[in-house]
Amino acid sequence: MWDYTRLSDADLLALVAEDRDQVAFEEFFSRYSRSVYSLMVRQLGDAGWADDVVQEAFISVWRFARTYRPERGAVVGWLYTIARNAGYAAARRRQAQWLVDAPDRADPSPTPEDETAEKLEAFQLHVCIERLPQNEREIIELAYLNGMSQSEIAAELRMPLGTVKTRNRAALLHLAEILEREEQS
Amino acid sequence: MNEPDPQALERRLHTLPPLLDVPPSLVAPSVQAAVADPDPAATTRPAPRRSRRWSLAGVVAVAAAAAVAVTITVTSQAGHTGFQRIATLTGAGNASGSVAVGAPDGAVEPVVVSISHLDPAPGDQYYEIWFKTGGHDVPGVAFNADSNGRAEVHITAPTNTKWVRCWITRQSISDPGSSTIVMRASPTLRST
Numbered sequence: 001m002w003d004y005t006r007l008s009d010a011d012l013l014a015l016v017a018e019d020r021d022q023v024a025f026e027e028f029f030s031r032y033s034r035s036v037y038s039l040m041v042r043q044l045g046d047a048g049w050a051d052d053v054v055q056e057a058f059i060s061v062w063r064f065a066r067t068y069r070p071e072r073g074a075v076v077g078w079l080y081t082i083a084r085n086a087g088y089a090a091a092r093r094r095q096a097q098w099l100v101d102a103p104d105r106a107d108p109s110p111t112p113e114d115e116t117a118e119k120l121e122a123f124q125l126h127v128c129i130e131r132l133p134q135n136e137r138e139i140i141e142l143a144y145l146n147g148m149s150q151s152e153i154a155a156e157l158r159m160p161l162g163t164v165k166t167r168n169r170a171a172l173l174h175l176a177e178i179l180e181r182e183e184q185s
Numbered sequence: 186m187n188e189p190d191p192q193a194l195e196r197r198l199h200t201l202p203p204l205l206d207v208p209p210s211l212v213a214p215s216v217q218a219a220v221a222d223p224d225p226a227a228t229t230r231p232a233p234r235r236s237r238r239w240s241l242a243g244v245v246a247v248a249a250a251a252a253v254a255v256t257i258t259v260t261s262q263a264g265h266t267g268f269q270r271i272a273t274l275t276g277a278g279n280a281s282g283s284v285a286v287g288a289p290d291g292a293v294e295p296v297v298v299s300i301s302h303l304d305p306a307p308g309d310q311y312y313e314i315w316f317k318t319g320g321h322d323v324p325g326v327a328f329n330a331d332s333n334g335r336a337e338v339h340i341t342a343p344t345n346t347k348w349v350r351c352w353i354t355r356q357s358i359s360d361p362g363s364s365t366i367v368m369r370a371s372p373t374l375r376s377t
Contacts, residue, residue, distance in 0.1 A: 038202065064309070089326070145201055145204060175194060179194070
């Protein structure tokens with residue numbers, strides 16, 4: 001029996017592609033669903049709508065797992081492309097929402113490349129945060145993504161301020177290491 | 186991704202949007218919907234929906250391809266009566282088609298792309314239609330031709346979009362860097 005939690009993303013996709021392994025897919029889903037869901041909510045601006053598109057994105061993962069080629073880059077970039085395109089397709093289906101909902105934009109064109117790169121970076125960073133142990137991830141999310149002060153975090157988590165500071169520092173270093181590894185992959 | 190030092194990382198984190206929790210009600214249906222999807226190797230795979238900019242290599246490839254122009258008018262285009270603007274699509278071999286832009290309906294206007302004699306995209310490939318509007322390449326929709334080489338794509342565009350150009354690419358989901366233009370509109374689409 002595989003310990004799926006220890007398998008790499010590429011291994012999980014290989015199991016999905018070759019064996020149609022549902023457990024491997026569930027593990028992959030659990031690793032990436034928050035990042036994909038967050039991306040979809042930002043891209044579409046509608047949590048309810050994002051629900052459907054997240055489903056579509058992961059159906060594409062299941063369907064096209066065999067197209068992933070490790071030598072061409074990390075899983076994160078491959079998944080980001082699938083998720084983003086699921087979002088674009090959904091936006092197109094909603095009758096030109098991409099223009100109608102943004103009347104202040106002079107240009108109805110799709111996301112400029114630099115903005116896309118920024119979104120990809122945000123997606124990668126989200127993915128890396130998800131790879132932190134729960135106690136470190138919690139600190140990072142509260143401190144930076146939710147904008148809480150360290151005193152507020154200490155109160156929220158019922159731990160000494162010094163512990164919050166120490167854990168925050170350790171989490172940052174760990175996250176930096178994960179980011180570096182992700183970049184090298 | 187280039188600066189692993191904590192201070193640079195902190196600055197990036199401060200601009201990062203929150204990670205949102207997936208609604209619990211979404212988890213099981215998502216997994217079930219995916220695994221219930223037919224094996225693409227065993228069935229006719231619908232075209233994936235993707236969008237991406239085309240490459241210069243694709244332009245070169247299409248320039249080398251023999252183009253066969255087919256003139257299609259509004260009145261002769263079955264089912265497209267009432268469309269205000271129409272352009273022909275030409276491509277390699279016998280591939281041909283039309284792009285018809287219909288009368289506005291409020292904030293949107295219909296666009297129908299009809300294609301014939303286009304080989305179904307093989308393997309993990311698919312077709313995607315693109316428009317150039319206001320200096321930007323806008324992806325339309327991904328599609329595939331049926332076994333008879335036909336496809337009809339319906340798109341809804343913002344009213345009075347300034348269409349400048351239209352083309353169709355063949356792309357591979359496993360190789361996002363590659364893209365080949367297989368058809369393009371002739372003459373140029375332009376808003377009246």
